[in-house]
Amino acid sequence: MQVKNVLLTGAGGKIGRAVLPELAKAGYQVRALEYTDGLKVDRLDNVEVVCGDLRDPSLARRLIEGMDVVIHLANVKENKELFLDANVKGTFYLLDACKEAGHIKQYIQAGSDARAGIYYYPQPIPIDENHRHSGYPGYYPLSKVLEEVMCEQYQIMYGMPITILRFSWVHDEDDILAHVTLSEPNLGVPVWKDWAVTAEQKAYFEKGTNAVACLVHPDGSAGKRQIVGIKDVVRSILLAIGNPTAIGEAFNISGPSPFAYDVLAEYVAKKLDLAVVRFEVSEFRDFCIDMSKSRAVLGFDPEYDIFRIVDDALEFRKAGRTRSVCPYPG
Numbered sequence: 440m441q442v443k444n445v446l447l448t449g450a451g452g453k454i455g456r457a458v459l460p461e462l463a464k465a466g467y468q469v470r471a472l473e474y475t476d477g478l479k480v481d482r483l484d485n486v487e488v489v490c491g492d493l494r495d496p497s498l499a500r501r502l503i504e505g506m507d508v509v510i511h512l513a514n515v516k517e518n519k520e521l522f523l524d525a526n527v528k529g530t531f532y533l534l535d536a537c538k539e540a541g542h543i544k545q546y547i548q549a550g551s552d553a554r555a556g557i558y559y560y561p562q563p564i565p566i567d568e569n570h571r572h573s574g575y576p577g578y579y580p581l582s583k584v585l586e587e588v589m590c591e592q593y594q595i596m597y598g599m600p601i602t603i604l605r606f607s608w609v610h611d612e613d614d615i616l617a618h619v620t621l622s623e624p625n626l627g628v629p630v631w632k633d634w635a636v637t638a639e640q641k642a643y644f645e646k647g648t649n650a651v652a653c654l655v656h657p658d659g660s661a662g663k664r665q666i667v668g669i670k671d672v673v674r675s676i677l678l679a680i681g682n683p684t685a686i687g688e689a690f691n692i693s694g695p696s697p698f699a700y701d702v703l704a705e706y707v708a709k710k711l712d713l714a715v716v717r718f719e720v721s722e723f724r725d726f727c728i729d730m731s732k733s734r735a736v737l738g739f740d741p742e743y744d745i746f747r748i749v750d751d752a753l754e755f756r757k758a759g760r761t762r763s764v765c766p767y768p769g
């Protein structure tokens with residue numbers, strides 16, 4: 440498949456800002472959508488920045504003009520007021536414009552492991568691509584399911600060349616340290632403060648003492664989950680673009696393996712010379728992501744295990760870099 444011109448929505452967001460320079464470096468001519476009310480997009484060679492709002496029904500047609508591939512990342516997270524218009528209708532406008540225009544060679548949709556419920560439901564077997572849609576409660580997972588169902592239908596009804604990349608929780612900058620330590624900024628779920636019940640746990644928050652959280656189940660065993668490093672996410676998008684075997688398929692995009700919170704906590708505690716505090720979180724179920732399809736079909740070989748993700752986060756802090764603005768807490 441010959442691909443030259445690529446439309447990237449959500450170009451100012453967490454994934455967009457990382458993938459944009461790599462698309463330009465790979466020689467694509469990129470049209471990047473900068474949300475009128477949102478994060479700014481870097482001005483780079485080979486990148487045309489267009490400002491707009493995907494809730495505007497007339498925007499999609501103009502955006503896809505002359506494009507070969509659409510990469511749709513733009514999205515709001517947990518937002519009852521906006522999710523239907525920005526995520527569901529925004530995706531519909533793009534899909535429908537592509538169907539009407541007929542010249543788009545590939546439409547890549549950002550999916551999420553949220554569509555499979557991850558830690559919210561018991562997950563006795565690894566989550567593979569055939570796992571049924573079963574988002575956990577919330578407007579964001581609901582929108583990720585609805586977006587995918589629309590994509591599936593546009594593929595079935597109109598033969599649209601669609602690829603869905605289902606990202607796990609994406610870690611960039613010092614996200615993993617923000618998540619696993621008690622001090623601000625806090626990121627992601629669980630929110631440790633909400634699970635502080637003993638006097639010892641509460642004292643850390645009352646005194647503002649930092650420590651590393653270890654998530655445990657009621658039986659005392661450590662929680663397990665799977666996340667993905669931003670560099671692996673970028674690599675997965677580049678592998679999918681113009682790849683004929685990716686057409687009509689959905690792929691899990693996660694790290695090489697799950698991690699256990701006790702292993703993560705010990706590693707971070709040693710690096711930062713902090714104590715480990717155990718938090719019993721009854722609502723958390725272990726899960727892992729089956730990566731065999733994306734490995735076999737896309738040739739995706741994720742490199743960032745939990746230790747590399749932590750090492751990069753420590754480097755980020757050591758270099759005194761400032762976290763990017765994040766419009767949502769996870």
Ligand SMILES: NC(=O)c1ccc[n+]([C@@H]2O[C@H](COP(=O)([O-])OP(=O)(O)OC[C@H]3O[C@@H](n4cnc5c(N)ncnc54)[C@H](O)[C@@H]3O)[C@@H](O)[C@H]2O)c1
Pocket residue numbers: 448449450451452453454455472473474475476477478491492493494511512513514515516525529549550551552583605606607608609610766769
């Ligand atoms: N970050 C993660 O951990 C993660 C995990 C799984 C899936 N995903 C998916 O990947 C995609 C990108 O996620 P992200 O983390 O980069 O998100 P982000 O919130 O960092 O960025 C989203 C981008 O969409 C733009 N946007 C919001 N509303 C818009 C509108 N009405 N019109 C045009 N643009 C609009 C924002 O300005 C921003 O640039 C999303 O579809 C998300 O569901 C992300």
